[in-house]
Amino acid sequence: MKEFFNIYTDPVYSFTFVCIAFFFMIKYVDLVATKKFGIGLMIGTVVMFVLCFMDPVFSANFYMTNDNVPIIFLVLLLAWTTWFALYKGVNNDRRMAQGLPPIEATPENREKVWAWPNLVYTELFAIILGTVFLIGWAVFFKAPLEEPANPTWAPNPAKAPWYFLGLQEMLVYFDPWLAGVLLPGLIVVGLIAIPYIDVNPKGNGYYTFRERKFAIIVYLFCWLVLWNFLIIIGTVFRGPNWSFYGPFEVWDTHKVIAANNVNISEMLWINTLGVKLPSNILVREIAGILMTLAYLVLFPLFLTKKLFNFKGTFGAIFNGGFLGKRYLQRLGWARYSILIFLVLMTLTLPIKMYLRWLINLKYIVFMPEFEFNI
């Protein structure tokens, strides 16, 4: 069983599992948003941790890095908040389907009360309890003070703070410029842009799922799968040399993993055409450049415009124009372009991950001469 987890928690497999799980969560959201499921989820998560801690290797790894403590909280809280939001939203959806107002809009919930003491007093409780919790945490898990820094003896693995480990995990697949600068920048820009892109007036002041399906799905996918899951991987499953280590696997520094990654240009010129790499950079990287352009320019067009007129299923897939009517019309060109750009940039992560796993792809465009590698 442990061996099973040691193998299948590797993101090569587990990322797909998590994506599938996410798909089922959305598909069977009515089932997920029940109290029974919620209780089961919490119990299941706690039991999972208890079982894991019974393993000496897992608990040894845990004690070695104090970062793992917030990860445990994170997982529990994530499970709880996600379930809670869905539960509330689905509940309201059900009410609205029956013609009732959302819970938040019922007369008793619209009644106004004094901020003091109702709000301020309880906030004080929260502050005190939070402090008590932090004291307890600090006493139980002493600050992991180490030796004075030794430049000739860097820690292995060298890990960022736990909340940045998702970004660090992206470094496995991307050039540092992308993973460290461009994509995090886009996350910030994207978050800022959300209110301007979002033209859906529904869902103000109450929980709902159905009325904001697209927004919730996109956001939750990014938040749960692309951000938090990668943090968990970066924290728990990455050991020395940033190699993958299963939860019950000893962190042996000498673990060797064969990684022979190739670039698109090498695939094209050497493997396919059987000639040496052209000396002209643009010619050499032509395939990657064209693919990138197609992804960023042609693909959005394909989504909005009906480009072909094939018949049957084939036509349904390749004719294009899926989003045309619904989104382009509702958002307008400017908003649509920004949205689709952000979504496409987000999708580069899973795409690059799968390309790495499936065909050992290193870079789509590889121009170290200009430090331009994507």
Added chain:
Amino acid sequence: MKREPGMHYNTKTLNKVFAFVAVLFLIATLWMFLDDYIRPWKAIQVKALEIEQKVLAERIAEENKNINQEDLAAIKAKIDSAEKEIEGRKKEIQSIEKELSLLDKKIYAQNMTNGIHGSKSGEYQFQYEHYHMHHDKRADKYKALMIEAKKRFAEGKDDLKTYQLEQSQLNKKLKKITSKKSEFEKELSKLTGAKDRLIFAKSKTEKTPIWFLRNSPFIDYLDPTLKIEQIVLDNITDDRYFVQTKKVDRCITCHKFIDKEGYEDQENPYKTHPRVNELAVGRNSAHPMKKFGCTGCHGGEGHRVFDFSAPAHMPQNAEQEKEWKKKYHWHEPHKIPEPMLPLQYTEASCVKCHSGEERIGLSQKLNKGRKLLENYGCYGCHKADGWEHLKKPGPSLTKINSKVSLEFMKNWIWSPHTFNPNSRMPAFFGQSNNSKPEFMIKNIAEVNAMAEYIHEKSKTSNAFAKYEQGNAEKGKELIQTVGCIACHQIEGIDEPYNKVNSLKGPYLTGTGSKVDANWLVSWLIKPSHYQKDTVMPSFRLSKSEANDIATYLLGLKNPKFEGLKFEPLNKTVRDEILVGDYFSQFDPEKSARAKLNSMSDRERTLELGRLSIGKYGCYSCHTIEGFAEDRPPIGPEWNGIGSKFVHQFGFGQQHHIPHRRDAWMYAHLENPRRWDIGVPKPFKDLNRMPNFYLNKEEIDAMTTALLGFNAQFIPMAGKKNHDAAGKLALEGMKVANKYNCYGCHKIDGMGGDIGAAYSDDLNAGPPWLVDQGHRVNPDWFQNFLQNISPIRPYLQVRMPSFDYLPGEVDKLITYFNASSGVSNYINKPKVVWEAGEKEAARKMWDGFACVSCHSIGFNNEEAQGPNLHKAASRLRPTWIKKWLKNPLAIQLYTPMPDFWEGGTKAAKEYDESLAGLLGDDPERQMNAMVKYVLSLGNVKTEMKKIESAAQAQKANTETAKKEDKTEDKK
């Protein structure tokens, strides 16, 4: 429950919740303080207090026993009676005291008045000078004032002196009355002072309420008694990577009594440091704690005290590790580049400061380890700073053909220990990583080729002497007594000569099956004929003596080994190695084959031999034709190995070996090939470090020495710095070590291995060299070392004649002179007699019966002391006096009597007939004796007299014999 308008919660409930969380918060805060307050070292300090109390109580009890109760009672009675006497003069005392208190008041008041007059006179003087300078009229007024003030100031001072005189007189009076009592009180304190001090010390260990207050939480920041104690070192630093900071050692926080005697029997951490007053920590030791701290020697993180594991304590062995884990929850230190050295290896740290010293006086284990590294020739393959001067450890093979046969060579290379279990030539073959049949075949081919190569390249050396059958018994006797055993061990020699455990030279058992007879005789007579740079000396053996020894040695055979026939060279395997492992290294196999085909059969063998010698590094230890002298040795350098990162050591599949530096070294010396076990490696990549078959003690000592090759930085001021003479002495020490002077002579407490054979009568063995620089005249020494002529002909053991390299003799002499702190040059002593001195000396010479032992040159009796006719040229006069004064203080075992009992008693105490000589002044008597001894060498008449007397006697006896014979014939 009814809700108030505008309220979601009930206020009372909120208040209750608030009360609850507030209490929770209080508890959490207290808990935090408590957690901060409770530290493991505090418990230790409290226990230390109890132990100290107990020890002090014991000492007080002991001190009580030492105090004679009768004496105590007598003194107390005396004090009582003195007090009564004082009581009788109470009135007198009271009146004096009254006067004294009055005087006190007067003196105080006078001091105040004087102050006023003094300052006023200063002020007026300034005013006067000021106005006078500016030609102001007011100058006159201030002049008068100044003179008046000065006058009054002088008067006041005089009054003060009068009062002080009165005061001292009264005090004297008072003291006289109480003098008896204070005298007795002094006596009392002499008797009980030690005890009183102990009682005072013990009172400091009581846990009084004040003690609790000072150490209670919150308040303990003021002036706690339980606190972290630390030593900050000025000259030794901690390396914090970008900066060297003063070393801070807080070990004494728990090791409370480490520098105090009397806690030797306590358990750790309450123990006293071993050799506390000699080696380290003690105030008068070589390394006082305040100057050297703890972690400078022991390693570890001295500033960390928060729990047992924090300072990186390291267990000595698996058992201790288990015990510590149970007792202290010990865990392996994380990310500490140099944790504490396990206790048994602590001496490794000596080298950090004592670099360049070949032997370090107080480091017994380190010295042993370094000697072993030297004797096993480890430095041949592994370079190290400070070891460059040593010659190649193995014998030169450039003329080997005249010594051993080709067949012997092959068998020997294959397995030296089969021939000689004590061989220092290590085993390269038949090891745990190359014993597979496919490897063995290749190894056999290599050994064949190497032997062929060495044989081919060997020059012939003509043995200049011819072996003749001698007397083996006599040979054995010579080996035992002449001094061979100081370097060589031989199975079968007699007690006590087999007790000497020296490894400088090879183990000689089996020599008969090894060497050529003529070679052996020549070698014994003149070793340098065969090998120019050998350290084997000549013992000035006569031809017959050499033949006797050779006969004995040749009789020591190893028939089993002699019968061995080495497997012949497999040519296919040879070619396969040449092509696969060497020729195709940089060329494709086809070209490699072509290269092979262009070579003749013999060429191929020799080429494999040459390459294999390079591969196994034979040239690192032996001089071999075709290998340049400066070719770098085969092994990795030792420098810094004691600080090498643990993860840079390859542990292979040896998972049971802890990942620690010392454990790796230990395991490596135990079986150097173990790292290959279970690792799939091709033949050419197999580990080549040979096996020396060391025993546990040897490995332990060698590990200590290896850990000494440490890269830690110690500032110059913190190191042992030698002055110019000291540095020269270290150079000389290297020479002394090279020629194994230490094998025979115990030099200032070091060495003297051969002494084991003379434990019954050390005087029959080679003399200890104590303060040798002071003893001998450098000019004489210079000559003696190069032209040995015996000083003590009565000794059977001989001072050998070495072939010193240029400059080595000077270094040796400088070594002795520098260690004694004497100059290299002395003036020729001149004897100037004072009146009556010569006669007195002559009388003492006879009275002490000097010639009864120092008979050489005086009569024909067997001598028991050195030849005194050489004293004038050999000894320094100051040393002769030192020797006469107290011979036993210099030479523990000397039979020389202590005539003046350490210079305290005159000669008459030894022999009454010598009374009245030179005023019975031991100093003058010794001076006279020194002069007498110095003048002996100049006076040949004594000798001549004796010689002529002896000749006359001889002639007499001969004529008598002749007469007898003629009478017989008749």
